[in-house]
Amino acid sequence: MYKLIPLSLVLLNLNLILAGHKHQKNESEKKIEGKEISSLFRRSVTCQFPTDKGLVAVQTSGKNAGWAMHDDQECTAGSWCPYACPPGQLMGQWDPSVTSYTYPGSQYGGLYCDENGDLQEERSGSYCYSGCGTVQVQNNLGQNSLWCQTVLPGNEEMLIPTNVVSGGKSTIAVPDQNYWAGTASHFYINPPGVSVDDGCKWGSTANDYGNWAPYVAGANQDSNKNTFVKIGWNPVYLEDTSPFKSKEPSFGLRITCDDESKCNGLPCEIDPSKTGVNGVSGSSSTGAGGGDFCVVTASDGATANIVVFDVSGSSTKKKREQHEHAQHKREVTRTVYTTVTKKV
Numbered sequence: 001m002y003k004l005i006p007l008s009l010v011l012l013n014l015n016l017i018l019a020g021h022k023h024q025k026n027e028s029e030k031k032i033e034g035k036e037i038s039s040l041f042r043r044s045v046t047c048q049f050p051t052d053k054g055l056v057a058v059q060t061s062g063k064n065a066g067w068a069m070h071d072d073q074e075c076t077a078g079s080w081c082p083y084a085c086p087p088g089q090l091m092g093q094w095d096p097s098v099t100s101y102t103y104p105g106s107q108y109g110g111l112y113c114d115e116n117g118d119l120q121e122e123r124s125g126s127y128c129y130s131g132c133g134t135v136q137v138q139n140n141l142g143q144n145s146l147w148c149q150t151v152l153p154g155n156e157e158m159l160i161p162t163n164v165v166s167g168g169k170s171t172i173a174v175p176d177q178n179y180w181a182g183t184a185s186h187f188y189i190n191p192p193g194v195s196v197d198d199g200c201k202w203g204s205t206a207n208d209y210g211n212w213a214p215y216v217a218g219a220n221q222d223s224n225k226n227t228f229v230k231i232g233w234n235p236v237y238l239e240d241t242s243p244f245k246s247k248e249p250s251f252g253l254r255i256t257c258d259d260e261s262k263c264n265g266l267p268c269e270i271d272p273s274k275t276g277v278n279g280v281s282g283s284s285s286t287g288a289g290g291g292d293f294c295v296v297t298a299s300d301g302a303t304a305n306i307v308v309f310d311v312s313g314s315s316t317k318k319k320r321e322q323h324e325h326a327q328h329k330r331e332v333t334r335t336v337y338t339t340v341t342k343k344v
Contacts, residue, residue: 045077047113082110082154085128088171109153143193184220235289262302268294
C-alpha cells in the first residue's frame, strides 16, 4: 500500500530549506529562473474534484473547482482538500494524526492530494456520512433561508450550503463526539432570499450576508445523546465598524422541541422586534466578540427545531402599523364626534 509522507514533515523540510539549512544539492540539476524543475512540476499538479462520491461542489467558478476551499485556492499536490457534503451529512475524511484543534492541523480536512495528482483516503469509511439527525430547520419565511456551514477541518469559510425552501424543513449536520477533534458544526444564517453563490462564501460590508450575516448557530451531540443547539448574534455583524450594527434584521430564530419535556433551556428566541439588535429572549449569555446567544439541550436523542420566521415588528413595519393605527384612531374619533353631534 502506498505510504504517504506526512504533510507536517514536508512543511518542516521546506521551512528548514528556506531558513538556510545546509543541504547538498546536485549542481547539475536543471533549473528555470533559479527554481528546480521538479519543484515547479510538483506545484503544478492538481487533483480533480470527485463527481461520483455524492459530494457537493461549491463555488465552482473559482480555482477551487468545487472543493470546499477559498475560490482562489487549488487542490494541489502535497495539500489536503476539504469538500462539502449534502445537508445533514458530515465530511468523513481528514488527517487522522491531528486530534486537537490546533493550527495548521485544523486545516487538514478532506482528501490528500499526492505528488501524482491522485487522491488518498486516510480514514476508512465513506466520504460523507449522516450526522445525528437531531436538529431541523423550519423555514416559515416567504423566501428561501440559506444556512452556510463552516469547513472544519479546513479554512472555516462558510462554504457548505443548506438551502431551505419557503415553508420547508431540512435536517442540518450535527456531529457527535466521534467527529474530528470532537468539534461542533457551525452555521451562518443569511437573510431571506440570499442565493448560495452569494451567501456561502466570505463577503464584505456591502451586504449583510456571508460572514456578515446577522445570526449564527451551532450544534453537536455528546456521548449521552444530549444534543446542544445554539442560536446567537454574529459578532462580526455587531462590530463597531460594521454598517449593520444598528440594523434590525427582518427575520428571527426560535428553538422548539417536538417533546418539550426533553428540552432544557426553552424559551430560546431571537426576535429583534422585541429585544432589538443583539437581544435574546430566554436564558442568554454573551460570547466572544460580544454576541449574545442561548442554548437548548435536547436529551435522549430528542429532536430540536430551529424555526426561521418573519419579524412582524421590524422597525419599518412598526412605524407603518403605528401610522395606520393612529390614522384609524383619528377616523374613529371623527365618526363618534359626528354621531354625537347629530344626536344633539
